[in-house]
Amino acid sequence: MSNASHRGKYADYSFEVGNDIARDGWYEHREGGSVLKIHYRAFRVPSTRKFVIRHYAWATDSERAEAERMLLLLPRIYPTWEADGRARRRRHAEGHYYWTAPCGSFLDDPLIQLELEMMADQSTGAST
Numbered sequence: 001m002s003n004a005s006h007r008g009k010y011a012d013y014s015f016e017v018g019n020d021i022a023r024d025g026w027y028e029h030r031e032g033g034s035v036l037k038i039h040y041r042a043f044r045v046p047s048t049r050k051f052v053i054r055h056y057a058w059a060t061d062s063e064r065a066e067a068e069r070m071l072l073l074l075p076r077i078y079p080t081w082e083a084d085g086r087a088r089r090r091r092h093a094e095g096h097y098y099w100t101a102p103c104g105s106f107l108d109d110p111l112i113q114l115e116l117e118m119m120a121d122q123s124t125g126a127s128t
Contacts (some may be wrong), residue, residue: 009075010072023056031128042101046096070103
């Protein structure tokens with residue numbers, strides 16, 4: 001993906017969609033009663049100068065599309081995430097450092113959404 005529109009600290013970073021994470025994401029309850037469905041992770045990899053997103057296995061097509069739209073916004077978002085502790089610094093087995101943050105979508109009505117997902121899980125489980 002092109003990075004010509006981004007200037008400043010991350011002007012020379014590229015953008016990539018990595019392989020899916022083979023496990024399901026999770027739900028986080030936030031202040032005010034909202035619920036965030038974690039369906040992808042965002043990474044900043046200084047050693048390769050890349051921003052990468054990786055979807056969790058349960059991500060829907062619309063959630064994947066949303067995450068891929070967010071990919072190009074990461075140069076503007078990541079400094080805040082790093083400063084407030086949302087993005088965490090990790091060390092790769094090969095020795096280099098990277099930053100990672102769980103990301104997702106707020107559910108409009110968490111109870112209805114959860115009920116729909118449970119029904120979908122039961123219907124796919126029954127057909128196998």
